Amino acid sequence: MSDWQVISGGVTAPRGFRAAGIRAGLKPSGLPDLALIVSDVEAIAAGVFTTSVVRAAPIDYCRQRLQAKHSARAILCNAGQANAATGEQGWLDTLESAMMLGQALNIPSESVLIASTGVIGQRIKMDALKAGIPNLVAAVSETGGDAAAKAICTTDLVPKSIALETTIGDRTVRIGGMCKGSGMIHPNMATMLAFVTCDAAVSPSLWQKMLSRAADQSFNQITVDGDTSTNDSLFALANGQSRTPAITEMGAEAEKLEAMLTEVCQYLAKAIARDGEGATCLIEVQVTGAVDEEAARKVAKTIVGSSLVKSAIFGRDPNWGRIAAAAGRAGVAFDQENLRIQLGDFLMMEHGQPQQFDRAAASAYLKAAAAGAYLKEDTVLISVSIGNGAGSGTAWGCDLSYDYVKINAEYTT
Template sequence: MGSQFKRVAGAVTAPRGFRAAGVAAGLKPSGAADLALIVSDCEAVGAGVFTSNQVKAACVTYNQGILAQGQPVRAILCNAGQANACTGEEGERNNAQLALWVGERLGIPAQQVLTASTGVIGRQLEMAKIEAALPRLIDSLSPTGGESAARAILTTDLVTKSTALEAEIDGYTVRLGGIAKGSGMIHPNLATMLAFLTCDAAVDPPLWQQILKEAVDLSFNQITVDGDTSTNDMVLALANGQSGIPTLQAGTRAAQALAEMVVQVCIHLAKAIARDGEGATKLLQIRVQGAPDDRSARQIARVIAGSPLVKAAVFGNDPNWGRVAAAAGRAGIPFDSRRLEVRLGDFLLLQGGMPLAFDRQAASEYLKRGDPVTFTVDLHQGSGQGVAWGCDLSYDYVRINAEYTT
């Protein structure tokens, strides 16, 4: 999958008809860029997947309401500094005001503006700073501004996360771009992560939502850093039709090709989030095969990737396969442990439920060098397979989160 796709520059501005920008509004004490805007030059079909947390930020419930109406959208405004979660009615009013301000300045209805926030929970948005920065932000909009927007949505991230693909679909050149942020409070069912996708294909709205949801299940919902799911998580996707391709319909090869593109972009961004986990020194990849079905395989992979003991062993370069086997066994999926097989890279550690002799020093060296470090677990009980991504658990993770608000 994905061999027919070409990677291109531009992130969310790689597709036709999109502009983006990022500026510093003074929301971050560091003075770094903290306000981003993505705009489609024409009306676009919107789709979204949101946090499963019962405590939801104002931007989450607002966007859910907008997208439920099935109306076209044009813009996404994101601030990084205050999460605007647990901020009551004032937080909801402030969020709606942001959409109104952007709509007025772009000359579009406020209902066509989606919002996103990330940062510390329980703090009201610094509205005066955002309002003052909006003219500069809108003046900075550019068809090459994708990377600028990618920088402006970061919080504890160490690196930006962006990608874009191009493909020929039914004789039309279609592009899909994406940016994301996320480093801590990351766990399946979304986490403290935001991702924004843009596409210049024309897509039937229910199909676009279905494509996004299925891609998220294979990517962002298969990563974990620390087992915490945030209040602000969302993946938003806009498709504006500027490639000229006729509207894609469910069940066609063209729709399948676009769905594969979305999966590839989401997996790329998801792995980048896991690799940049707070305090992380390496990316952890868990492959599960031989499961009763794909869903079971993905569940086992997620549990192993999220095990603090597995993550700590990986940080310490300890090829402790027992922790992997134990995590697989508590994932809630029945299997016969006497058929269990575990590999670390090319090292076969456990077969038929029995330990094998292996070069422990060489396996430890693999853990030091691996990017990603890959454990493969085979249940030998079916054809189901799945992958999850995580990172090691280092001393720095505790330090970063112990000092986060102080």
């Protein structure tokens, strides 16, 4: 039984946050493409970013901002153009975007975080952005979380958001989150754009540590296609508007808050994997028996990222040999005589020995997962044990379908 409950509102569920999403003309499709999250007061800010050396201008901008100032009031995100590999002009566009929003909100530009998503190599359409910012600011409301979540989507089939509520002391505390991601997803932080809001009061260093640990157990554990983006960003704002005493060190209250933060991040991460480009089902790989959690997570990520495993699941082929092969090449030492593999309820290998199982029934299990897309029953569960260690880890991904190639073959044409 969890210590929290799901509530509505997304990023605007926590007190003191407003949001908006509008059509600014940045996307050729004419769909919503400009989002804003605003805190009523300066909020403690933390961030985790892509490890790619080819980075979008907003990545470098936000890294500098958060190193100099561990707080923010607003997050501005455009969809349509990634503003990555855009040279000096891309940097200047980012600075101008922050300045324009700061002026519109009457806050310092240093309190604005910027994120972009879309086609790499394309500058933001600055004329459209400039014209859209006044409309965006005018649209912010305490019920704007859903609109904001829609406005950051690119190839996503569905917007992704959640909000949770718990009690710390005698006060209600809420965490909301939204994200986008469907392709170019691979565990190398952060593999997408995600924005989290919280109304607790937390010290900057502790909030950053909490977010980094949550990312390691969520966004760093998903993969769709093995490609890490140039724009991957995870931001978290905590504005203290729940009026709880400040949490400055680990303890029962901090652990409760971090557990809820991790739950929000895991929900969003799985939503990205579930919505992988061309996907028909979510794959969850649970690994136990490793020497430590890092080793277990590494094996899980390797299995869920295997193109052969993903293809077999799309073909509804219970080919467990591909799972064994992926585990063996993960770079984690283990005795293959300890290897155990289970697909759903079907035991396929025990103590390194093949087991008899009903192949037709196992194939039907995979078909049923595809038929339950976007529902709880859409998950293919792979359980792997590699020894007797205490380390365990989970990773999430999706199958690899014909449509993935079609979507990405025609992405800019």
